[in-house]
Amino acid sequence: MSNSNNEKELNITYTDDIIKERLSKYGAVYLPSDIKESVDDIIGNEIKKEILDDFFKALMKYEEFTEQLKNSKLTPNLTVLLYGPPGTGKTSLTRGFAKRYNIPICIVESDRLVSPLLGDTIKNIRGVVELAADIAKDRGAFVLFFDEIDAIGSERSNIHEVGEIKRAVISFLQVIDRVNYEGLPLAIFGATNHSHQLDSAIWRRFTFHLHFDFPDYHVRKKIIESFINKLKNAKIGVDDSIFSKLDEEYEIIQDISRDLETKLGHKISEFNDNFLRNELNKKHKTGGLLKLTYGYSGSDIERGTRVALFKAMSTELLTYDVFYNSLELVGGTAIHVERQDLLSNVRSFEGKQDQKKYQDNKLSGPPEI
Numbered sequence: 001m002s003n004s005n006n007e008k009e010l011n012i013t014y015t016d017d018i019i020k021e022r023l024s025k026y027g028a029v030y031l032p033s034d035i036k037e038s039v040d041d042i043i044g045n046e047i048k049k050e051i052l053d054d055f056f057k058a059l060m061k062y063e064e065f066t067e068q069l070k071n072s073k074l075t076p077n078l079t080v081l082l083y084g085p086p087g088t089g090k091t092s093l094t095r096g097f098a099k100r101y102n103i104p105i106c107i108v109e110s111d112r113l114v115s116p117l118l119g120d121t122i123k124n125i126r127g128v129v130e131l132a133a134d135i136a137k138d139r140g141a142f143v144l145f146f147d148e149i150d151a152i153g154s155e156r157s158n159i160h161e162v163g164e165i166k167r168a169v170i171s172f173l174q175v176i177d178r179v180n181y182e183g184l185p186l187a188i189f190g191a192t193n194h195s196h197q198l199d200s201a202i203w204r205r206f207t208f209h210l211h212f213d214f215p216d217y218h219v220r221k222k223i224i225e226s227f228i229n230k231l232k233n234a235k236i237g238v239d240d241s242i243f244s245k246l247d248e249e250y251e252i253i254q255d256i257s258r259d260l261e262t263k264l265g266h267k268i269s270e271f272n273d274n275f276l277r278n279e280l281n282k283k284h285k286t287g288g289l290l291k292l293t294y295g296y297s298g299s300d301i302e303r304g305t306r307v308a309l310f311k312a313m314s315t316e317l318l319t320y321d322v323f324y325n326s327l328e329l330v331g332g333t334a335i336h337v338e339r340q341d342l343l344s345n346v347r348s349f350e351g352k353q354d355q356k357k358y359q360d361n362k363l364s365g366p367p368e369i
């Protein structure tokens with residue numbers, strides 16, 4: 001959507017249409033009005049939300065503070081690295097903040113920058129950052145989001161020559177340094193599922209490193225409730241016993257967790273050790289939605305809800321069993337990513353079942369214990 005009248009009044013060069021046209025070869029451009037999700041749609045992650053809110057507030061005040069920042073010689077580097085497994089809200093949360101602060105954002109697909117042709121990768125990296133910097137200067141603020149940033153300068157990239165990888169990394173670092181030095185109101189985000197593969201020099205360039213992870217049972221409860229409420233708000237028939245059963249299961253897990261903490265004399269978390277999982281297997285054998293969705297991302301739960309929706313469309317009522325079976329069908333991401341800590345938990349959770357099947361990613365669904 002174009003704001004051409006406003007744009008003429010403001011006398012800007014980079015109109016909404018021009019931004020879209022010029023940046024489209026690098027990735028997807030979202031104007032605030034194009035963005036559907038809000039910050040509140042991404043449940044949990046409260047500390048990260050606070051950090052990002054401060055970050056965006058600073059971005060909005062960047063130009064106002066130009067002189068002071070220069071004099072302080074401590075100009076804040078407007079860079080944030082988001083890392084963690086797929087589907088945990090990295091892109092959505094950033095887009096939600098861009099909408100909240102009314103700033104256009106370009107999600108660069110890093111694979112599009114990387115070219116097997118010598119020199120092209122460097123040209124693309126410089127091209128997109130310099131263009132974004134010009135837009136930021138013209139519009140007052142802009143967000144450039146490098147998705148899968150590890151594609152720049154890692155073994156995963158399709159640059160085959162080692163020297164070329166190094167040059168790509170160096171040119172990325174140089175161009176970021178230049179933007180920072182000039183104090184332009186350009187926020188640069190990087191996102192990766194493979195933080196261990198990221199060049200350490202790139203890692204260091206980012207001021208904030210925000211780790212996203214699979215949601216714990218407290219957050220999973222809220223995510224499930226929020227998706228079910230979305231269906232209800234859209235006037236799709238939902239059996240309200242889903243909510244009461246979820247409450248019951250939550251109480252059971254909390255009681256077990258509290259007893260365990262008293263016995264152990266310290267706080268426990270669902271992911272850091274096996275205490276809670278083992279105890280749940282003993283005392284909450286049948287399990288419910290919260291036990292099932294251990295190791296699920298928010299995106300897995302969303303996908304499960306979509307699957308359930310198909311069924312609900314034919315039966316005209318979404319029941320607890322349909323919802324459970326749909327989530328079981330989609331499975332959780334944790335068993336597909338290299339997370340030994342979670343895998344070992346899931347494995348012990350599965351009791352006697354064959355671990356080899358997990359390595360082959362063949363097993364899904366709740367355990368038969």
Ligand SMILES: Nc1ncnc2c1ncn2[C@@H]1O[C@H](COP(=O)(O)OP(=O)(O)OP(=O)(O)O)[C@@H](O)[C@H]1O
Binds near residue numbers: 088093299300
């Ligand atoms: N904490 C959460 N609360 C609610 N929904 C969530 C949450 N995390 C993820 N989702 C859902 O999953 C969808 C996908 O999330 P998103 O694309 O932001 O993940 P990502 O971390 O960027 O994944 P990737 O690493 O694959 O790019 C979101 O649109 C949202 O609906």
Ligand SMILES: [Mg+2]
Binds near residue numbers: 090147
């Ligand atoms: Mg993403």
